[in-house]
Amino acid sequence: MKIQEIREIIKLVDGSSIDEFSYEYEGVKVKMKKNGLGNAQQPSQTAIQEPQFANAEEMPTTKPAKETELIKPVIEEQTADLPGADSDYHKILSPMVGTFYESPSPDEAAYVQVGTKVTADQIVSIVEAMKLFNEIEAEVDGEIAEILVKDGQLVEYGQPLFLVKAN
Template sequence: MKIQEIREIIKLVDGSSIDEFSYEFEGVKVKMKKNGSGQIQQTSTSTDQAPQAQKTVETNAPAPAKEPQVETLVSSEGLEVSTDNNTDYHKILSPMVGTFYESPSPDEAPYVQVGTKVSADHVVCIVEAMKLFNEIEAEVDGEIAEILVKDGQLVEYGQPLFLVKAN
């Protein structure tokens, strides 16, 4: 992993509402955690080198505005949403790692809300990755049943973004 990639991840985490981020790929582990003062502590460990080799970088950033606590609906184990185990729900998944945006710009209305009727080619959100804004489509005809992420949140590849009650 290159230092520029780590810096880009730090910027994404800093600009998002997540408090903790961890990533592991080919023996390299990166873990970032925001503390109460808005600082990001980043620890990178490579298992190819010495087992105890660690590097810590601290970045000063303004403390994020306090938002009401919202229960996390998605975990690394899977989806934790009460859908009454109904198989009529289709998950719209993130096709990439990036930042989720619910509207085309901050001063415009969201693409969809809970209850919005969508068609397969209806744009439901944008995922921004490396300065590219990628429109995400509904993939199925139906109605938005649940929005699983918040505007500005960092999302992972394959992470569920919406539940759609398919027609």
């Protein structure tokens, strides 16, 4: 089970009226329990039991935390000091949480590279979410100044993917 799948489950459980959730698949066990609202001053939070993995290959490299701690720091870190992130550059942001791919398939060339001239409706990458491949367009006419993520990297909603020097 991937961290992203755990995050999705957390969102669903947190937004629902259920108080406890257990899931087991191929040796992976996930159990979540919302804290009770006995004390009105403490907000309800989703608790995560450490997933148990059948082998080391399935184990994620990061330890899950509260959902708000998983997403916000990533976006803040990656947008804080982008090189050349001034008014001459347009940031192409990820419209969703998913996996970034620079080419339509592993055996094909990347859609764009640094220095590639692009038009607003030109496809620059793909973000795969839940087995759906979503084409990402340049949004502006210009030149790719920087590619901010690596092929196969997990990306968050709103995370900058490219810097484009607008015409």
